Amino acid sequence: MMSWIDFFRGKRKEESSASAAKERLQIVLAHERIGRTREDFLPKLQQELVAVVARYVAIDPGKVNVNLDRGGDMSTLAIEIELPAPAAMRMAAGAR
Amino acid sequence: MAQVVVVTSGKGGVGKTTSSAAFATGLAQRGKKTVVIDFDVGLRNLDLIMGVERRVVFDIVNVISGEARLNQALIRDKRVDTLSILPASQTRDKDALTKEGVARIIEELAKDFDYILCDSPAGIEKGALLALYFADQAVVVTNPEVSSVRDSDRILGVLQSRSKRAEEKKDPVKEHLLVTRFDPVRVERGEMLKLEDIQEILSIPLLGVIPESESVLKASNTGTPVIMDAESQAGQAYADAVARFLGEEKPHRFIEAEKKGLFKRLFGGRAA
Numbered sequence: 001m002m003s004w005i006d007f008f009r010g011k012r013k014e015e016s017s018a019s020a021a022k023e024r025l026q027i028v029l030a031h032e033r034i035g036r037t038r039e040d041f042l043p044k045l046q047q048e049l050v051a052v053v054a055r056y057v058a059i060d061p062g063k064v065n066v067n068l069d070r071g072g073d074m075s076t077l078a079i080e081i082e083l084p085a086p087a088a089m090r091m092a093a094g095a096r
Numbered sequence: 097m098a099q100v101v102v103v104t105s106g107k108g109g110v111g112k113t114t115s116s117a118a119f120a121t122g123l124a125q126r127g128k129k130t131v132v133i134d135f136d137v138g139l140r141n142l143d144l145i146m147g148v149e150r151r152v153v154f155d156i157v158n159v160i161s162g163e164a165r166l167n168q169a170l171i172r173d174k175r176v177d178t179l180s181i182l183p184a185s186q187t188r189d190k191d192a193l194t195k196e197g198v199a200r201i202i203e204e205l206a207k208d209f210d211y212i213l214c215d216s217p218a219g220i221e222k223g224a225l226l227a228l229y230f231a232d233q234a235v236v237v238t239n240p241e242v243s244s245v246r247d248s249d250r251i252l253g254v255l256q257s258r259s260k261r262a263e264e265k266k267d268p269v270k271e272h273l274l275v276t277r278f279d280p281v282r283v284e285r286g287e288m289l290k291l292e293d294i295q296e297i298l299s300i301p302l303l304g305v306i307p308e309s310e311s312v313l314k315a316s317n318t319g320t321p322v323i324m325d326a327e328s329q330a331g332q333a334y335a336d337a338v339a340r341f342l343g344e345e346k347p348h349r350f351i352e353a354e355k356k357g358l359f360k361r362l363f364g365g366r367a368a
Contacts, residue, residue: 017313017314017317017318018317020317020318020319021316021317021318024144024149024319027150028144028149028150032186035186035187036187040187042153042154043154043158043163043164046164061165062165062167064168065167065168066153066154066168067151067153068150068151068152068153069150069151070149070150070151071150
């Protein structure tokens, strides 16, 4: 309910939060609907990526960070793998 | 020592998730390292209310099943840096949660956080029971409405009999009453249960009263916990409740009907 003075002020705030709600729902639901028809591949993708990297570098699996940003047109997936310092890498290589 | 706090109610739709988001954000804003866990496996919503839905990669079930590490599943809030969110799974069902799995997660979180908030699903089944099992304190969210008060009483009974503290015969879970969607005008008209009535029936200490407010819907629309809207009455009422939770004395606000003068009647809209 707007008071009449809001009408003259041209207040349209409520509308903008509702349109934000719609946009957020459209994005999240589009992704969830895809997810319903096929299995979530992220855990496996991450495991395989870590396995590939581990073939070349001794990494700590605990220092792998997966960041996702789902968008309407495009999503970004950032996988951050912390590589050990050169000294530690040499030691790991020597141990092999 | 980390405190585990469950936000629960029995009944659905009374404002558990809104309150969990606001409370967690409020504790974090005060510098407490806080994590809020969504226990509503299959119907997650805390991510939306917190505005992090686009960033969910892993969830609590992935952690329990060993598919992801806890720190990978935690989402760091971009607005308050002492706040993290652990989302529920959207695709699995409640049986994916196990007591042992949740125990491991809480134990690990307790090393890094001051407060572990558990946003309970509605009902008194597995998800709700696990959300409250490890609690040291409980925030019981109640609307001034008959079925909500009855369900709160029911959940208080469960807290007193089926929580870990109850099972191990330790000090009982500390209970707090949080009345939400309170409308002082309707109370004055005799259409809504009075605060004193709710307190008399449930007889647990009153932590806060959150007035019915348009700002709550606006907050969920935009994914901003309502406590961040410092202008709104609901936001201020949550901030007061958090302060009381941390031991401060704060008088209750927004519990009396505002006397509207002629000017306000003509020019004022509804409470923000």
